[in-house]
Amino acid sequence: MLNLNQPVNPSGTANEEVYKILIYDKFCQNILSPLIHVKDLRKHGVTLYFLIDKDRKPVHDVPAVYFVQPNNPNIQRIVADASRSLYDSFHLNFSSSIPRPLLEDLASGTLNSDSIHRISKVHDQYLEFVTLEDNLFSLSQKSTYVQLNDPSAGDKEIEDIIERVVNGLFCVLATLAVVPIIRCPRGGPAEMVASALDQKLRDHLLSKNNLFSEGGAFVSSFQRPILCIFDRNFELSAGIQHDFRYRPLVHDILGLKLNRLSVPGEKGGMKSFELDSSDPFWMANGSLEFPEVAVEIETQLNKYKKDVDEVNKRTGGTAGAEFDGTDLIGNTKHLMNAVNSLPELTERKQVIDKHTNIATVLLGEIKERSLDAYVKKENDMMVRGGIDRNELMSVLKGKGTKIDKLRFAIMYIISSETINPSEAEAVEAALRESEVDTSAFQYVKKIKSLNVSLASANSASRSNIVDWAEKLYGQSISAVTAGMKNLLSGDRQLALTRTVEALMEGKPNPEIDSYLVFDPRAPKSSPGTSSSHLKGPFKEAIVFMIGGGNYVEYGSLQDLAQHQQPAKQVIYGTTEILTGMEFVEQLSLLGQKMGLGSSSAAASATH
Numbered sequence: 001m002l003n004l005n006q007p008v009n010p011s012g013t014a015n016e017e018v019y020k021i022l023i024y025d026k027f028c029q030n031i032l033s034p035l036i037h038v039k040d041l042r043k044h045g046v047t048l049y050f051l052i053d054k055d056r057k058p059v060h061d062v063p064a065v066y067f068v069q070p071n072n073p074n075i076q077r078i079v080a081d082a083s084r085s086l087y088d089s090f091h092l093n094f095s096s097s098i099p100r101p102l103l104e105d106l107a108s109g110t111l112n113s114d115s116i117h118r119i120s121k122v123h124d125q126y127l128e129f130v131t132l133e134d135n136l137f138s139l140s141q142k143s144t145y146v147q148l149n150d151p152s153a154g155d156k157e158i159e160d161i162i163e164r165v166v167n168g169l170f171c172v173l174a175t176l177a178v179v180p181i182i183r184c185p186r187g188g189p190a191e192m193v194a195s196a197l198d199q200k201l202r203d204h205l206l207s208k209n210n211l212f213s214e215g216g217a218f219v220s221s222f223q224r225p226i227l228c229i230f231d232r233n234f235e236l237s238a239g240i241q242h243d244f245r246y247r248p249l250v251h252d253i254l255g256l257k258l259n260r261l262s263v264p265g266e267k268g269g270m271k272s273f274e275l276d277s278s279d280p281f282w283m284a285n286g287s288l289e290f291p292e293v294a295v296e297i298e299t300q301l302n303k304y305k306k307d308v309d310e311v312n313k314r315t316g317g318t319a320g321a322e323f324d325g326t327d328l329i330g331n332t333k334h335l336m337n338a339v340n341s342l343p344e345l346t347e348r349k350q351v352i353d354k355h356t357n358i359a360t361v362l363l364g365e366i367k368e369r370s371l372d373a374y375v376k377k378e379n380d381m382m383v384r385g386g387i388d389r390n391e392l393m394s395v396l397k398g399k400g401t402k403i404d405k406l407r408f409a410i411m412y413i414i415s416s417e418t419i420n421p422s423e424a425e426a427v428e429a430a431l432r433e434s435e436v437d438t439s440a441f442q443y444v445k446k447i448k449s450l451n452v453s454l455a456s457a458n459s460a461s462r463s464n465i466v467d468w469a470e471k472l473y474g475q476s477i478s479a480v481t482a483g484m485k486n487l488l489s490g491d492r493q494l495a496l497t498r499t500v501e502a503l504m505e506g507k508p509n510p511e512i513d514s515y516l517v518f519d520p521r522a523p524k525s526s527p528g529t530s531s532s533h534l535k536g537p538f539k540e541a542i543v544f545m546i547g548g549g550n551y552v553e554y555g556s557l558q559d560l561a562q563h564q565q566p567a568k569q570v571i572y573g574t575t576e577i578l579t580g581m582e583f584v585e586q587l588s589l590l591g592q593k594m595g596l597g598s599s600s601a602a603a604s605a606t607h
Contacts, residue, residue: 549574
């Protein structure tokens with residue numbers, strides 16, 4: 001795209017001789033920001049870059065590359081830019097397929113202003129997603145969970161959200177150039193997305209020159225990947241629990257956004273860091289528990305010091321020795337080696353300093369909020385299916401922010417097999433005492449209590465999507481409890497990870513036998529029937545979570561992929577990546593929409 005849609009040269013950069021201007025909107029800026037640094041834009045000949053809605057001065061004789069979402073304001077702006085001849089030529093790249101009416105507006109607008117010759121190319125890029133790591137993407141669609149579970153949402157709104165999710169997923173598949181086999185649990189948003197995506201892929205495959213006619217880079221064999229679609233209610237707890245691994249901690253506590261974060265530096269002021277695939281330490285240790293990371297930082301530091309000493313020793317000749325020519329040649333060689341190893345050493349030192357800084361800030365937060373206790377007790381609750389009342393109250397009256405306590409209380413509700421009303425009352429009172437808005441707590445409690453009474457009524461009508469829209473609760477409830485049972489298994493592997501493992505193996509398994517199968521390449525039969533070639537084992541999986549994902553699940557799935565023999569590839573994607581706090585805020589919003597919770601405390605809980 002930066003090379004005006006020509007193939008790039010072997011080194012992977014665009015033609016530097018052609019200077020160009022890059023213009024994007026807010027959404028596309030987020031797509032670009034984790035992928036390319038500003039300093040790298042220069043290598044591609046991009047000299048200036050602007051947001052589309054800024055006032056820009058004309059730059060003659062220079063081509064402009066636009067990368068924007070296909071929507072009305074952007075089209076109007078492009079027409080205006082072209083009619084004012086701001087740039088020599090316009091290369092338009094839309095983040096997804098541009099709808100016909102907008103294309104016609106663009107054509108008529110530029111014709112009327114006699115500037116159509118300036119538009120040299122229009123491309124649909126199918127890039128409506130943000131790639132954070134090689135195996136991690138987000139559609140950055142905000143508050144999907146609230147919109148899908150909102151009791152007042154009408155069919156039309158639900159359909160629009162489903163369509164947005166499907167379009168995002170379609171872009172991901174088009175970029176990978178694969179048509180996967182789709183699996184999902186019955187009912188709820190997951191089934192709606194799966195069947196709509198199946199239809200969209202079918203319609204697209206009918207056209208001759210489709211995006212999937214060539215095998216993509218992803219296809220290491222003749223086998224297609226499996227796409228597993230879930231809805232956040234499948235396992236609510238993963239979005240709320242505290243975690244003690246490095247990547248989830250950094251995200252949850254320091255608010256990692258688009259691979260960047262800001263933390264207080266040692267000398268005051270804020271420092272901002274990038275954590276992405278260019279940082280070897282982050283890639284290697286993201287999934288370790290925090291104490292192990294601290295040890296690893298120390299190890300790296302000592303190794304660095306040793307290497308520095310080594311360089312100094314080699315270059316500072318031997319004291320008091322007679323000078324003879326042979327030594328000089330040896331020394332020169334050492335000097336050359338030393339000089340060559342300097343950049344690498346400096347870089348290592350920067351990485352070590354960065355992680356020392358991050359770990360120090362994390363440690364402060366962990367101590368102040370005694371997060372390790374939260375992690376441990378939440379784990380115990382999940383394994384045992386409950387917690388001793390005194391322990392429960394001591395956590396709620398102890399250290400931690402309001403949101404920490406609220407998350408802990410919700411985990412208590414999720415993990416308890418049956419809810420003891422007096423205990424729940426006491427928890428609520430303790431939360432109010434700490435001035436916490438309890439609407440999220442009450443929302444989860446309500447779903448869970450409804451669930452007990454609806455379980456029997458729900459099984460009969462589960463297959464019908466229309467029922468799902470009417471009995472919005474029915475679905476989320478059965479799903480929430482399914483998540484609760486899941487947690488009581490073995491050594492606390494996430495239910496999501498266990499299910500994905502089973503789906504990739506493709507052996508008969510009672511947990512997933514009811515899952516639907518869609519194969520967009522197969523002739524259309526009744527949905528959900530499986531034929532022989534859909535059986536695993538699959539080498540590659542794409543796991544998609546509707547309604548907000550997190551680094552806990554991402555880490556868990558990456559561990560699964562790496563521990564398989566031979567190693568497999570699992571890509572994890574979600575509608576948006578949420579911290580525990582952000583997700584609980586969405587639950588609170590739903591609680592308030594249902595008229596639950598204390599509104600007086602709502603204002604203070606957000607701080």
